[in-house]
Amino acid sequence: MLNKLMKYELKATSRLLVPLYLILFILSIVNRFIFNFNSQDVVFKIVNTFLMISYVISIFAVLIVTVIYMIVRFYKNLLTDEGYLMFTLPTKTHELITSKLIITVLWTIISVAAVLISLFIAFSSQADFVDILNAVRDAITSLNRDFGGNWIFALIEGIVMLLLSLTTNILMIYASIALGQLFSKHKIIGSFISYIAIYTVIQFAMIIVLVILGAFNSNVELGVSVLPKVILPTSIIILAAGSSCFYFGTNYIFKKKLNLD
Amino acid sequence: MQWDINSDRPVYIQLIEQIQASIITGYFKPSDKLPSVRDLAAEASVNPNTMQKALSELERTGLVYSNRTSGRYITSDLLLIKELKKQSAKNLVIDFLDKMNQLGYEKEEVLSILSETVKEMGK
Amino acid sequence: MSTILECQSLSKRFSGFAALTDVNLTLEKGRIIGLLGPNGSGKSTLLKIINGLLVPDTGKIQIAGMEPGIETKKIVSYLPERTYLNDWMKVSELVAFFKDFYSDFDANKAYDMLSRLQIDPGRKLKTLSKGTKEKVQLILVMSRSAELYCLDEPIGGVDPASRDYILNTIISNYNENATVLISTHLIAEIENVLDEVIFIKNGTVTLHSSVDDVRAKEGKSVDSLFREVFKC
Numbered sequence: 001m002l003n004k005l006m007k008y009e010l011k012a013t014s015r016l017l018v019p020l021y022l023i024l025f026i027l028s029i030v031n032r033f034i035f036n037f038n039s040q041d042v043v044f045k046i047v048n049t050f051l052m053i054s055y056v057i058s059i060f061a062v063l064i065v066t067v068i069y070m071i072v073r074f075y076k077n078l079l080t081d082e083g084y085l086m087f088t089l090p091t092k093t094h095e096l097i098t099s100k101l102i103i104t105v106l107w108t109i110i111s112v113a114a115v116l117i118s119l120f121i122a123f124s125s126q127a128d129f130v131d132i133l134n135a136v137r138d139a140i141t142s143l144n145r146d147f148g149g150n151w152i153f154a155l156i157e158g159i160v161m162l163l164l165s166l167t168t169n170i171l172m173i174y175a176s177i178a179l180g181q182l183f184s185k186h187k188i189i190g191s192f193i194s195y196i197a198i199y200t201v202i203q204f205a206m207i208i209v210l211v212i213l214g215a216f217n218s219n220v221e222l223g224v225s226v227l228p229k230v231i232l233p234t235s236i237i238i239l240a241a242g243s244s245c246f247y248f249g250t251n252y253i254f255k256k257k258l259n260l261d
Numbered sequence: 262m263q264w265d266i267n268s269d270r271p272v273y274i275q276l277i278e279q280i281q282a283s284i285i286t287g288y289f290k291p292s293d294k295l296p297s298v299r300d301l302a303a304e305a306s307v308n309p310n311t312m313q314k315a316l317s318e319l320e321r322t323g324l325v326y327s328n329r330t331s332g333r334y335i336t337s338d339l340l341l342i343k344e345l346k347k348q349s350a351k352n353l354v355i356d357f358l359d360k361m362n363q364l365g366y367e368k369e370e371v372l373s374i375l376s377e378t379v380k381e382m383g384k
Numbered sequence: 385m386s387t388i389l390e391c392q393s394l395s396k397r398f399s400g401f402a403a404l405t406d407v408n409l410t411l412e413k414g415r416i417i418g419l420l421g422p423n424g425s426g427k428s429t430l431l432k433i434i435n436g437l438l439v440p441d442t443g444k445i446q447i448a449g450m451e452p453g454i455e456t457k458k459i460v461s462y463l464p465e466r467t468y469l470n471d472w473m474k475v476s477e478l479v480a481f482f483k484d485f486y487s488d489f490d491a492n493k494a495y496d497m498l499s500r501l502q503i504d505p506g507r508k509l510k511t512l513s514k515g516t517k518e519k520v521q522l523i524l525v526m527s528r529s530a531e532l533y534c535l536d537e538p539i540g541g542v543d544p545a546s547r548d549y550i551l552n553t554i555i556s557n558y559n560e561n562a563t564v565l566i567s568t569h570l571i572a573e574i575e576n577v578l579d580e581v582i583f584i585k586n587g588t589v590t591l592h593s594s595v596d597d598v599r600a601k602e603g604k605s606v607d608s609l610f611r612e613v614f615k616c
Contacts, residue, residue, distance in 0.1 A: 001485075004484055004485060008481065012470065012472075015472065081466050081467060081468045082468060082469075082470065083437075083468075084437070084462075084464045084466065084468035085468045085469060085470075087436065087437055088435050088436070088437065088457055088460075088462050089457065089485050090454050090455075090457040090458040090485065090486070091454065091485075092454055184398065184399055255439075256439050257439070258437060258438065258439075259398075259438065260432070260437055266576050268572065268575055268576070268599075268605030268606075268607060268608075269599060269603065269604050269605050269608070270599055271595075271596040271599045271600050272576055272595065272596060272599075273596060299555065299556055299558060300556075302555050302558070303552050303555045303556045305576075306548070306551055306552070306555070306576055306577060307555075307576045307577060308416050308555070308576065308577050308578060308579050308595075309555060309558045310414070310415065310416075310579050311576075311579070311595075311596070
């Protein structure tokens with residue numbers, strides 16, 4: 001069931017996002033040619049500027065629209081009329097949530113990758129390529145030095161952190177939407193209020209944790225080497241805990257407190 | 262077949278009456294195979310269970326019989342059908358006499374109006 | 385077991401408003417049953433609870449002996465009173481969707497009904513008229529071989545000829561193992577098709593009887609009785 005749900009989620013969301021990314025690529029290709037053209041013609045300069053601005057806007061659009069669209073879709077597909085279809089399918093409630101989470105993470109990664117690739121298409125040259133390789137090599141060397149020789153481990157931890165952090169943020173939004181729908185009359189406003197409330201609570205919690213950690217640890221010289229061994233794992237645990245709370249909270253609300261109009 | 266089910270009397274009684282009527286008029290001939298319960302119900306726009314009830318009652322009175330493997334059939338008993346026809350006619354007459362009575366006519370008057378009207382219709 | 389639905393002391397409140405109060409109901413297999421009541425009487429609430437879209441506050445509900453959940457969703461086919469399908473999908477894509485998720489879905493039957501009603505499967509749902517959309521939704525729901533069909537106003541926004549076709553479909557679809565629960569206002573139209581009727585008023589069941597019994601006892605149609613009972 002989960003696979004089927006993901007398949008349809010992907011199909012439904014591609015309709016908007018794929019054309020959006022295509023426009024981005026087209027603009028980046030156009031810009032590449034324009035960029036290398038040099039002409040004093042005024043009309044050309046105006047068109048050039050216009051295209052450049054369009055391109056920059058499209059980069060922002062790709063990133064912002066992807067996020068907002070996936071959030072709106074979660075609400076629309078599960079808590080409006082379409083919810084009557086989704087919640088009567090023979091699937092478990094958590095499969096509905098998980099399928100959307102995975103596809104949202106996927107599109108977020110794709111949108112960032114698309115922007116990077118398009119920048120590459122628009123602006124890079126032979127020299128840039130070599131520069132990038134060198135930068136990567138330098139980064140690996142410094143990682144190696146800072147983290148006592150185990151750069152792969154640090155890298156993996158970093159990626160896990162990134163994914164986990166993305167997941168936690170998405171689940172936090174899902175949980176806010178779920179809490180919002182408990183307000184029978186003002187579901188959308190309720191979602192925003194819930195989000196602010198959750199965010200505030202987390203900020204307080206983080207301050208308290210930092211104060212506690214700070215009180216126990218006055219040895220500043222531990223420095224960067226502690227990162228992969230203590231701070232990152234701790235953060236991963238905290239994020240995992242947060243994700244679980246949001247996930248199971250959302251699931252509970254959808255299972256027991258659902259109230260479609 | 263045209264079914265005419267009105268809404269204030271139990272459906273199955275009306276179904277029985279109308280199936281009986283169609284046997285009398287010859288729409289359903291003796292030994293004819295009846296359509297399935299579902300098809301009849303769909304045709305009459307009634308509930309299949311109700312049609313089933315009507316058919317069961319007709320089976321009980323012998324107008325219809327069922328062969329376990331091949332379905333339901335109209336009886337081949339011509340006498341029974343004739344008897345049914347006569348009973349239907351009688352019911353019509355009783356109904357007619359009732360109505361005439363309500364109009365205030367006595368039995369002899371009814372008979373004379375009847376033969377008068379039959380003569381007029383003959384022309 | 386011949387009982388398909390069993391409700392015991394079912395109650396549900398919404399912020400101070402009692403939608404259902406102490407509902408006790410037993411529905412047998414192989415029946416076509418009308419759920420009749422004015423707006424706000426609790427019909428939709430009951431249907432939502434049957435389909436797992438609402439959780440009752442108190443009481444018990446069992447479909448084929450099971451609590452609402454993934455197993456009951458496999459055997460219950462629900463037609464809500466709204467356009468609940470993805471508007472942007474083509475009719476053929478919706479058929480494929482249902483086939484994908486419901487193992488009891490018969491795509492051939494669906495296409496057959498679509499062609500009988502002259503609906504082009506290549507059209508996107510949002511390009512169809514409201515009445516046609518409703519027909520499509522009904523066709524998809526009836527193309528499943530479910531044990532319980534819950535139809536919320538299936539003939540409401542539809543022309544008389546199509547209404548006949550829909551009622552015809554419900555009758556022809558009949559089998560002794562399935563029950564059809566129809567919630568509607570158009571009582572006169574479907575009375576003859578119903579085995580039993582349930583009157584629901586202000587969240588309580590005031591009548592549950594066979595249609596023939598009502599006509600025999602009250603000497604009038606269910607429609608007339610309804611108008612009497614629910615007179616404003």
